[in-house]
Amino acid sequence: MNPYRVLAAVAADWGRLGPYLRSGTAGTEGAAGTEDAAGTEDAAVTANGLSSALRSLRSMERHAPGRTAAAGETARFVLALLPPAEAERLVAAHPDRLAGTLEDGTSEKAPAEEVYAGFTVADLAFLLLDDNPMVGPLLGPVRERLLSYPMLDDWAAEAHARTHGLIRLRGESGARGMDRIRIRIPSFQFGDAVTPWPVVVAVNGLLDAGRDPWGAADWWLSANGYLGVAPAELLGRGQDSQLVGTARYLVEGE
Structure with a gap:
């Protein structure tokens, strides 16, 4: 199998597959009866192993030695937590890695063989480790844009x-997505870097x-059609x- 594309495909189908990884159980498809205590414990161990493997994988440079092995280990943890039918489907849909080339001839983007429907392993890390929904080809750029503002x-x-x-x-985790989760607070919310604008607190509510x-x-x-500028510019x-x-109009309508 291509482990990178398996992991990216899970991110792309997160709404359906994510609950299996979050709960640390393999669900009930194809299973008889109720999972016993030993099975539950095994699933929890696998879920912990997945979190650790995914942290390790996202900390690696793209061409770091052992990265493919780490991707394979991470994918195996993922497949162990999914219902057998889902795991078999993913393996069949993403066969062995190909000799892919870098998109646009640069090293800044993932090789085509590591991308599925615009999603990558990094997106799975954002979803599972950081509980960050801003992933994929549409929301990922929005995440990057928002994080580019002063914090x-x-x-x-x-x-x-x-x-x-x-x-x-x-979910912004420092250089190359290391495993320390950071909380970023946009600085526009403060008039003097100490006290938040009262109107910001009210609007955020x-x-x-x-x-x-x-x-x-x-x-x-973002630019607002009613205000003519980004709301933060009016503080x-x-x-x-x-x-x-x-x-209020946005939330409640007329």
């Missing part, structure tokens, strides 16, 4: 770890930023009521 430094982010009403973007921080960040940092300019009204 609080690590010290300030830690100081505001419990500050109410802030957008927190989870309307946008339910605690549940959908990426959607809230996208609202603040501190006496437009608080207009910001609240526009967010």
Whole structure:
């Protein structure tokens, strides 16, 4: 099998296959009766092994020695957690690796053999390890764009770890996606780097930023048809009521 494409295919079909990996059980397809305690323990061990293997894989440079072996180990953990029929389908659909070439002739993108429907192993890591839904050919670029805006430094982010009403973007893990999950807090939310704008807290509440921080960040940092500019550009300019009204209209309608 091609382990990279197997892992990317799972990311592409996350809505259906993700619950098997999250729960650490293989489901009930093809099984008789209820999984016993030993089976449950084995599944938990496999799920932990998958998390560890995926962390190790995403920390490797693209051409690092042993990367293909690490991808194979990760794929085997994934397949062990899926129902047998799903595992067999994935293996059959993605046969042995081919001698692929780099897209556009560069080393900045994954080889074609590592991509499935625009998804890669990195997307599976975002989904499983970071609980970050901003993946794939459509949402991945949005994630990168939002993370390119100024953020609080690590010290300030830690100081505001419990500050109410802030957008927190989870899953940016440092250089080459190392295994330390970081919480990124967009700095536009602060007037003086210490105190959040009250209107930001109010609007974030309307946008339910605690549940959908990426959607809230996208609202603040993208051009708005009603306001004519990105809402964040109006902070501190006496437009608080207009910001609240526009967010309320988005959520509640007319």
